[in-house]
Amino acid sequence: xxxxxxxxxxxxxxxxxxxxxxxxxxxxxxxxxxxxxxxxxxxxxxxxxxxxxxxxxxxxxxxxxxxxxxxxxxxxxxxxxxxxxxxxxxxxxxxxxxxxxxxxxxxxxxxxxxxxxxxxxxxxxxxxxxxxxxxxxxxxxxxxxxxxxxxxxxxxxxxxxxxxxxxxxxxxxxxxxxxxxxxxxxxxxxxxxx
Amino acid sequence: xxxxxxxxxxxxxxxxxxxxxxxxxxxxxxxxxxxxxxxxxxxxxxxxxxxxxxxxxxxxxxxxxxxxxxxxxxxxxxxxxxxxxxxxxxxxxxxxxxxxxxxxxxxxxxxxxxxxxxxxxxxxxxxxxxxxxxxxxxxxxxxxxxxxxxxxxxxxxxxxxxxxxxxxxxxxxxxxxxxxxxxxxxxxxxxxxx
DNA sequence: CTCGGGATGTATCGGCTCGATACATCGATG
DNA sequence: CATCGATGTATCGAGCCGATACATCCCGAG
Numbered sequence: 001x002x003x004x005x006x007x008x009x010x011x012x013x014x015x016x017x018x019x020x021x022x023x024x025x026x027x028x029x030x031x032x033x034x035x036x037x038x039x040x041x042x043x044x045x046x047x048x049x050x051x052x053x054x055x056x057x058x059x060x061x062x063x064x065x066x067x068x069x070x071x072x073x074x075x076x077x078x079x080x081x082x083x084x085x086x087x088x089x090x091x092x093x094x095x096x097x098x099x100x101x102x103x104x105x106x107x108x109x110x111x112x113x114x115x116x117x118x119x120x121x122x123x124x125x126x127x128x129x130x131x132x133x134x135x136x137x138x139x140x141x142x143x144x145x146x147x148x149x150x151x152x153x154x155x156x157x158x159x160x161x162x163x164x165x166x167x168x169x170x171x172x173x174x175x176x177x178x179x180x181x182x183x184x185x186x187x188x189x190x191x192x193x194x
Numbered sequence: 195x196x197x198x199x200x201x202x203x204x205x206x207x208x209x210x211x212x213x214x215x216x217x218x219x220x221x222x223x224x225x226x227x228x229x230x231x232x233x234x235x236x237x238x239x240x241x242x243x244x245x246x247x248x249x250x251x252x253x254x255x256x257x258x259x260x261x262x263x264x265x266x267x268x269x270x271x272x273x274x275x276x277x278x279x280x281x282x283x284x285x286x287x288x289x290x291x292x293x294x295x296x297x298x299x300x301x302x303x304x305x306x307x308x309x310x311x312x313x314x315x316x317x318x319x320x321x322x323x324x325x326x327x328x329x330x331x332x333x334x335x336x337x338x339x340x341x342x343x344x345x346x347x348x349x350x351x352x353x354x355x356x357x358x359x360x361x362x363x364x365x366x367x368x369x370x371x372x373x374x375x376x377x378x379x380x381x382x383x384x385x386x387x388x
Numbered sequence: 389c390t391c392g393g394g395a396t397g398t399a400t401c402g403g404c405t406c407g408a409t410a411c412a413t414c415g416a417t418g
Numbered sequence: 419c420a421t422c423g424a425t426g427t428a429t430c431g432a433g434c435c436g437a438t439a440c441a442t443c444c445c446g447a448g
Contacts, residue, residue, distance in 0.1 A: 007433080025397050033335035034347065036328060037354030045434045047399060075397070106354075112346040134230060141227035152306040153228065159364055160231030160300075163357070170353055201404085219426045239405045241428055269426070 008104045009041065009049040014058065014080065014088040015111040021062050021079035024050060038106040050078060058084035088114075095119045100127035117182050124178065128171040131164050202298045203235065203243040208252065208274065208282040209305040215256050215273035218244060232300040244272060252278035282308075289313045294321035311376050318372065322365040325358050 016022060016030055024046060031041045053059045062079040080088070092108075092115045099108045105127050112120050142157060149157070210216060210224055218240060225235045247253045256273040274282070286302075286309045293302045299321050306314050336351060343351070 009434085023397075024399090029335075033332065033339070034350075036332045036335070037351070037358055040435085042435050042437095043399075044401085044436070048433090106350065109350050110347055113344045138227065138230045141223075141230070145227070150307040153304055155368075156228075156300065156303050157231070163360075164231055166357075166360075174349075203405090217426075218428090234406090236406050237428070238407070238430085242404090 007049075008107050009045055010053065011088070011091045011104075011111070012041070012107045013046075013049060013053060014084055014091065015107075015114070017059060017078060017080045018085065018088055018114070021077050023075045023077045027078075034110055035106050039103060053084070054078075056083075057081060058087050092116075093119055095122040095126065097126070097130075099123045100130050117178065121175065121178050121182070124171055124175050128168055128175070131168050131171070135161065135164055135168070201243075202301050203239055204247065205282070205285045205298075205305070206235070206301045207240075207243060207247060208278055208285065209301075209308070211253060211272060211274045212279065212282055212308070215271050217269045217271045221272075228304055229300050233297060247278070248272075250277075251275060252281050286310075287313055289316040289320065291320070291324075293317045294324050311372065315369065315372050315376070318365055318369050322362055322369070325362050325365070329355065329358055329362075 012031055012035070013027065016027055016034075022030065024043070028041055028043065028046055035041075050059070054061075058081060059078045060081050062077045092111060098104055100123055105123070108115075108123055115123075138157070138161065206225055206229070207221065210221055210228075216224065218237070222235055222237065222240055229235075244253070248255070252275060253272045254275050256271045286305060292298055294317055299317070302309075302317055309317075332351070332355065
């Protein structure tokens with residue numbers, strides 16, 4: 001209940017609402033357009049999350065003209081409160097395991113624009129070591145396997161390893177870029193080469 | 195409760211036990227060595243699953259010498275029953291959405307050795323169209339986005355698309371191989387080319 | 389003009405799964 | 419012989435998803 005541990009949604013919602021106020025349906029569409037390649041958010045978790053955020057006072061309903069509604073339900077547009085912005089900044093500053101696990105890394109990355117350079121770097125490195133850890137454990141488990149594996153299992157292992165190795169390479173490039181950008185933020189055309 | 199829908203674990207456990215009897219701890223180790231690149235099974239789902247399978251009579255405890263235990267708990271070794279083997283064959287024959295979703299595809303693939311060629315092909319193709327569907331929806335959503343995206347979001351999209359495209363290519367190769375194998379199971383060296 | 393289907397929109401429920409945790413045994417190492 | 423890490427079984431709270439229900443709006447076919 002202490003909030004913020006596994007709550008990827010909280011960050012995703014707060015981050016999206018930071019750009020512009022939205023209602024549930026569109027919020028989900030944006031989220032799935034942004035992160036659809038990695039995960040799919042469902043209403044079953046989105047609406048409870050919105051309710052919880054409302055209760056915590058981190059978001060508020062934003063209805064300019066309630067008179068327009070005649071009979072049924074109207075759109076409920078949510079916007080970030082001042083406390084919500086604070087909380088968002090808080091979440092964006094946290095660089096812990098909850099930032100670089102599979103489910104949450106994508107969300108954190110998607111809002112890197114609002115994250116400090118130092119935190120970005122720590123999250124990228126955390127993600128990388130998490131993946132290398134996984135590579136290690138699978139590789140040693142594979143090496144310890146005495147019995148020969150069938151070709152399908154082998155192919156699955158190969159593909160899995162390659163995918164993860166590929167992501168590590170991607171992270172390496174990102175980390176290198178971040179380091180370059182932070183070490184030489186202002187670099188004139190004075191030196192054309194070393 | 196009707197069982198079998200989201201139950202990836204059921205297939206994973208039954209499939210592992212088909213090779214050799216195992217107890218919970220080692221079962222989890224094997225599973226995570228086999229599929230650790232894609233997902234991580236936890237005790238919180240493994241033990242309830244084992245209990246359920248026991249109640250259904252699909253697995254049974256296999257204790258040759260209970261007298262060896264003195265004080266505490268002993269290892270509980272599970273083995274497949276005849277009904278369990280039937281159920282496993284059943285699960286391996288099913289080629290539905292439950293076979294090619296993210297969480298379950300890896301498990302089904304890992305036991306392709308015991309799966310009929312036709313079912314294998316349908317699962318691979320189902321997985322491929324699932325991924326292409328996702329590519330489409332993300333790409334159109336991306337094209338409809340009027341506002342320019344920041345470089346991080348863009349990079350995330352690029353990496354995500356590339357990863358999925360890569361998996362599609364992998365599936366294409368596997369499907370081609372399957373087709374070749376099923377069309378020409380016995381092919382002599384009579385034709386060196388076309 | 390009207391009827392129906394598809395997109396828009398809010399909301400909930402059952403059930404699966406995970407992370408954390410508790411507890412107990414055993415072998416090795418200091 | 420004590421303690422530490424691996425082995426081993428087990429549960430609980432809480433998060434999250436898929437399916438579903440229900441209501442509105444708009445647009446094109448008949």
